Amino acid sequence: MIQLTEAATLTIQEGIGIISINNPPVNALGFPVRKGIADGIDQSVKDDQVKAIIIICEGRTFCAGADIKEFGQPPKDPGLGDVLEVLDASPKPTLAAIHGTAFGGGLETALSCHFRVGIPSAKFGLPEVKLGLLPGAGGTQRLPRVVGIEKALKMIAIGNPIGAAEALKVGLIDELVEGDLKEGAINFMKKVLAENRPLKKVSENNEKIEADRGNSEVFDSFRKSIARKARGFDAPENCIKAVEAAVNLPFAEGLERERNLFMELMQGNQSAAQRYAFFAERQVAKIPDIPKDTPQLDIKKVGIIGAGTMGGGIAMNFVNAGFQVTLVETKQEFLDRGLGVIKKNYDITASKGKMSAEEVESRMSLITGTLSMEDLADVDMVIEAVYENMDLKKEIFKKLDSICKADAILATNTSYLDVNEIAAVTSRPEFVLGTHFFSPANVMRLLEVVRGEKTSKSVLATTLTIGKKIKKVAVVVGVCHGFAGNRMFAQRARESNFLVLEGAPVEQVDKVIYDFGFPMGPYVLRDLIGMDVGWNPKTSSSSTIQEIMCEAGRLGQKSGSGFYKYEVGNRTPIPDPEALQMISDFAAKQGYDKREISDDEIKKRCIYSLINEGAKILEEGIAVRPSDIDIIWINGYGWPVYLGGPMFYADLIGLDQVLETLKEYEGRFGEVWKPAALIEKLVGEGKGFKDLN
Ligand code: T1G
Numbered sequence: 001m002i003q004l005t006e007a008a009t010l011t012i013q014e015g016i017g018i019i020s021i022n023n024p025p026v027n028a029l030g031f032p033v034r035k036g037i038a039d040g041i042d043q044s045v046k047d048d049q050v051k052a053i054i055i056i057c058e059g060r061t062f063c064a065g066a067d068i069k070e071f072g073q074p075p076k077d078p079g080l081g082d083v084l085e086v087l088d089a090s091p092k093p094t095l096a097a098i099h100g101t102a103f104g105g106g107l108e109t110a111l112s113c114h115f116r117v118g119i120p121s122a123k124f125g126l127p128e129v130k131l132g133l134l135p136g137a138g139g140t141q142r143l144p145r146v147v148g149i150e151k152a153l154k155m156i157a158i159g160n161p162i163g164a165a166e167a168l169k170v171g172l173i174d175e176l177v178e179g180d181l182k183e184g185a186i187n188f189m190k191k192v193l194a195e196n197r198p199l200k201k202v203s204e205n206n207e208k209i210e211a212d213r214g215n216s217e218v219f220d221s222f223r224k225s226i227a228r229k230a231r232g233f234d235a236p237e238n239c240i241k242a243v244e245a246a247v248n249l250p251f252a253e254g255l256e257r258e259r260n261l262f263m264e265l266m267q268g269n270q271s272a273a274q275r276y277a278f279f280a281e282r283q284v285a286k287i288p289d290i291p292k293d294t295p296q297l298d299i300k301k302v303g304i305i306g307a308g309t310m311g312g313g314i315a316m317n318f319v320n321a322g323f324q325v326t327l328v329e330t331k332q333e334f335l336d337r338g339l340g341v342i343k344k345n346y347d348i349t350a351s352k353g354k355m356s357a358e359e360v361e362s363r364m365s366l367i368t369g370t371l372s373m374e375d376l377a378d379v380d381m382v383i384e385a386v387y388e389n390m391d392l393k394k395e396i397f398k399k400l401d402s403i404c405k406a407d408a409i410l411a412t413n414t415s416y417l418d419v420n421e422i423a424a425v426t427s428r429p430e431f432v433l434g435t436h437f438f439s440p441a442n443v444m445r446l447l448e449v450v451r452g453e454k455t456s457k458s459v460l461a462t463t464l465t466i467g468k469k470i471k472k473v474a475v476v477v478g479v480c481h482g483f484a485g486n487r488m489f490a491q492r493a494r495e496s497n498f499l500v501l502e503g504a505p506v507e508q509v510d511k512v513i514y515d516f517g518f519p520m521g522p523y524v525l526r527d528l529i530g531m532d533v534g535w536n537p538k539t540s541s542s543s544t545i546q547e548i549m550c551e552a553g554r555l556g557q558k559s560g561s562g563f564y565k566y567e568v569g570n571r572t573p574i575p576d577p578e579a580l581q582m583i584s585d586f587a588a589k590q591g592y593d594k595r596e597i598s599d600d601e602i603k604k605r606c607i608y609s610l611i612n613e614g615a616k617i618l619e620e621g622i623a624v625r626p627s628d629i630d631i632i633w634i635n636g637y638g639w640p641v642y643l644g645g646p647m648f649y650a651d652l653i654g655l656d657q658v659l660e661t662l663k664e665y666e667g668r669f670g671e672v673w674k675p676a677a678l679i680e681k682l683v684g685e686g687k688g689f690k691d692l693n
Contacts, residue, residue: 002043004019004035004036004039004040004043005032005033005035005036005039006032007021007022007023007030007032007033007036008020008021008022008032008033008035008036008037008039008040009022009036010039010040010043010044012047012049012050013186014186014190015049015050015051015052015193016050016051016052016053016054016186016189016190017040017043017044017047017050017052017053017054018053018054018056018182018186019036019037019040019041019044019053019054019055019056020056020057020058021033021036021037021055021056021057021058021063022057022058022059024059025059025060026059026060026061026063026064026065026100026101027057027058027059027061027062027063027064027106028063028064028065028066028067028068028069029063029065029066029067029080029105029106029109030067030069030070031070031076033063034078034079034080034083035078037055037083037087037109038078038082038083038086040053040055041053041083041086041087041090041094042086044090044092045090045091045092050092051092051093051193052092052093052094052095052189052192052193053090053092053093053094053095054094054095054096054097054182054185054186054189055094055095055096055097055109055110055113056096056097056181056182056185057099057100060100061099061100061101061102061106062096062097062098062099062100062101062102062106062110062122063102063103063105063106063109064100064101064102064103064104064106065103065104065105065106065127065128066080066104066105066136066137068131068275068278068279071266071275072272079137080105080108080109080136080137081136081137081138081255081259083109084108084109084112084137084138087109087112087113088112088138088201088202088203090114093114093115093189093192093193093197093199094112094113094114094115095113095114095115095116095117095185095188095189095192096109096110096113096115096116096117097117097118097177097181097182097184097185098110098116098117098118098119098122098124098173098181099118099119099121099122099181100122100123101122101123101124101125101161102118102122102123102124102125103123103124103125103126103127103161104125104126104127104128104135104139105135105137105139107124107125107126107135107139107143108126108135108137108138108139108142109137110124111138111139111142111143111146111202112138112142112202112203114199114200114201115174115188115189115192115200116172116173116174117173117174117175117176117177117181117184117185117188118164118167118168118173118176118177119164119176119177119178119181119184120164120165120176120178121164122163122164122167123161123162123163123164124161124162124163124164124167124172124173125155125159125160125161125162126139126143126155126156126159127159127160127161128156128159128235129156129157129158129159129233129235129236129239130159130274130278131235131271131274131275131278132233132234132235132265132268132270132271132272132273132274132275132642133235133262133265133266133271134156134235134238134239134242134258134261134262134265135156135242135258136258136259136262136266138203138255138258139156140152140156140239140242140243140245140246140254140258141203141242141245141246141251141254141255141258142202142203142246143155143156144208144209144243144246144247145202145203145205145206145207145208145209145246146170146171146172146202146205146208147170147171147172147208148170148208148209149208149209149212149218149243149247150218150222151170152243152246153218153219153222153239153240153243154222156239156242156243157222157226157230157236157239157240157243158226158229158236164176174188175188203251204251209246209247212247213247213248214248215247216244219240219243219244222240223237223240231517232517232640232642233270233642234264234265234268234270234642235265235270235271235274238261238262238264238265241257241261242254242257242258242261242262245257245258245261246258269642269643269652270642270643272644273641273642273643273644273645273648273652274641274642274644276627276630276644276648277630277631277634277641277644277645277648279627280627280628280630280631280645280693281473281631281635283625283627283628283693284473284474284475284476284624284627284628284631285464285468285474287460287464287476287624288624289457290457290460290461290464294457294458294461295458295461296458296461296462296465297380297407297409297458297459297462298380299323299380299381299409299462299466300323300324300380301323301324301325301326301378301379301380301381302318302323302324302325302326302379302380302381302382302383303325303326303327303328303375303376303379303381303382303383303404304318304325304326304327304328304382304383304385305328305373305376305382305383305384305385305386305396306328306329306384306385306386306387307327307328307329307334307335307337307338307339307369308334308338308385308386308387309341309439309440309441310385310413310437310439310441311327311338311383311385311386311413312327312338312341312342312441312442313437313439313440313441313442313443314383314385314413314437314441314442315327315338315342315367316342316345316346316441316442317437317441317442317470317471317472318470319342319363319364319366319367320363320442320470320471321469321470321471322366323366323470324366324368325366325367325368326367326368326370326375326376326379327339327367327368327369327370328370328371328372328373328375328376329369329370329371330371331371332371335369335370335371336369338369339364339367339369342364342367343360343364345442346359346360346363346364347360373396373399373400373403374403376400376403376404376408377403377404377405378405379404379405379408380405380407380408380409381408381409381410381411381466382400382404382408382409382410382411383411383412383413383435384396384397384400384410384411384412384413385413385437388414388415388416388417390417390418390421390422393412393414393417393422394421394422394425397410397412397422397423397425397426397432398425398426400426401425401426401427401428406428407431408431409431409432409433409459409462409463410426410428410431410432411432411433411434411435411463412432412433412434412435412450413434413435413436413437414434414436414450415436415482415483415486416481416482416483416486418479418481419432419433419434419450419452419479420452420453420454420479423452423453423454423455429452429453429454429455430454430455430456430459431455431456431459432452432454432455433449433450433451433452433455433459433460433463434448434449434450434452434479434483435447435448435449435450435463435467436448436449436450436477436483436485437472438485438636444635444636445471445472445473445635446472446473446475446485446631446632446635446636447467447470447472447473447474447475448475448477448483448484448485448632448636449463449464449467449474449475449476449477450477450478450479450483451476451477451478451479452479453479460476464476473631473635475623475628475631475632476623476624476628477622477623477628477632478620478621478622478623479622480617480620480622483622484614484617484622484623484628484629484632485632485633485636485637487613487617487622488610488613488614488617488629488633488646489637491609491610491612491613492522492606492607492609492610493522494609494672495605495606495609496509496513496521496522496523496606497545498605498669499597499602499605499606500523500545500583500587501545501583501586501587501590501592502587502592502593502594502595502597503584503587503592503593503594503595503596503597504597504602505575505580506521506523506563506564506575506579506580506583507521507523507564507575508597508599508602509521509522509523509602509606510522510523510524510573511599512599512602512603512606513602513603513606516603516607516640516643517639517640517642517643518637518638518639518640519638520638522606523563523564524563524564524573526556526562526563527556527557527562527563527564527566527573528556528557528571529556530555530556530557530558531546531549531550531554531555531556531562531563532550532555532556534546535547535550537550542586545583545586548582548586549562549563549579549582552582554579554582557571561576561578561579562579563576563579564576564579565578565579604661604665605665607646607649608658608661608662608665609673610633610646611646611647611649611650611658611679612662612673612675612676612679613676614626614629614646614647615676615678615679615689616676616678617629618678618689618692619676619677619678625692625693626647626648626689626690626692626693627645627647627648627693629645629646629647630644630645630646630647630648631645632645633645633646647689648689648690650688650689651688651689651690655679655682655683655687655688655689656683658679659675659679659680659683662674662675662679663675
């Protein structure tokens, strides 16, 4: 065995040169890997004993891409493009033997081989677009030549991976290897040699693209198909252009075009933001005082109290991850309705071909409905998801304390209330914490894990692990009204409310927030959620915009009018002069003088209010680091990932600029705009939020 570099070896076995990569955790194509592959190819080509070459990886996966940690640093030769040029030019047959996730540069390496084989669980993808980039080592030029234009456009401009069976079907791999991958790869290459198979050099194969040379239709219709999801992002369009170059230009020129389009993205702010978010999402699991080896509890059976919208969605998360769920309701009709909604959701998934009927049945069979909390005696974790009433929650937690196992975790899904107060009614506060899911709970990735004063490290660590198992981004937050996300959301709501009272039409505020990159503005959102959420008809006294709207029966989409009006069966918001008049009259009664408000002021008041509150949340230790707050806003509130999150964005603008505006607003609008001490401190030290991550 030859040690090529610290991350790569070359062994000759039965006349086959096997380059083996070992660069934990994901065999990223850092310098030692790149150099190892280049040297391995070079030595194998020169060695007459070697008749064929295999590239394989140790550990959990084939190369999962370039080493993102290297980005932004001075490049170290050989670059991946150079390595793949050497690979592409090999006169001897080359094969990539794939397990795990051949992503990004990893798949580009495999595409530069003549052949590819994979095990059934392997995945294949070019997710660079999710980092605000595009495959920069020939992926946009080679993939269309192997799988065709339409499949390549989806894989490159949307960035989702495909499985091994599909990869075989579309010709991305030549064979599925059951059993030992290395053995299967060697046997495959022995067949190639014995049959003297022609070498399939991807860069010279134009079969699947030449028919569409000069055809812009396929690209324009794809652009339209992703327009909504790609809104505001730079990378998808550059991905499409790079694939167009593959179709319309000779390979070498296409590579050049790919390189230019890649550098455009690499030098932009969006990619920096999306790469920041990639690492920030992985940072959230690292809690300073919770060592990685903190003992954890074994969670197999989960109890959920409440089969309403939240309880049902939460149940689906656990069932999807294979947990047994006991779902508790107070009345049979509520339980039946809750189970019916879950079943309907799965049936819809099945009707889209994303799940078999058997799979639906097996998931439903994991749920046991009951009207008795006594049936929670054997569960390992309970999540209470009843409505936001502290007395009711306390009553439930008292009962759970007497029913459940002594070491069962008792979690509340409250979105605002004091978790410590709930824990205090039990004899086991160290087993109590909050698990704040976001609606719809089976869709939204964010999970705020609310750490109580007495929550034990083991319970917290266990809950973070469970969060990952149910495919959530679990972020630890402390106890305060609204924790982190909703506490910040309330500040934006405050400002958007004042803005319309001061004269800004709701559609202007909504357009500014939509154009900033959010999926929708605050007023369209309110109409969607329902104006009457949190409204009490018994005490309503026309003292807020919400009250006058609800008193007038304007409940939003569900009643056909709210801040906007809606045609029957259509959810498109239509500006409604009646609503504007109601707000204007109400504002006049409240003594507001109507004025023109600029889009810039609307944007700053809605966004800087978030930044200022985020800083206070950090000062109070409610969030561990600024990037956790960014992950909360990206995954829970639709903050555009290409702007990195409110704290990243503040650094992008310049924290000194933000501070200046906060001070101006404090003078104009009062104490509520007093700059957080942390912002004053960081600006004084010439630092940014990034220095706290
Ligand atoms: N570079 C550096 N570190 C990486 C990495 C990468 N590409 N991928 C993962 N890590 C780290 C990650 O930060 C974490 O570190 C650990 O590995 C485990 O990751 C030229 C330009 C492979 C599916 O976008 O999708 O190739 O926190 O927690 O859930 O065209 O990681 O333990 O210190 O995510 O099992 C393209 C990104 C790069 C793939 C594994 N490739 N990675 O998921 O583990 S750009 C990607 C993933 C590129 C070329 C272009 C996932 C995974 P730590 P993890 P996982």
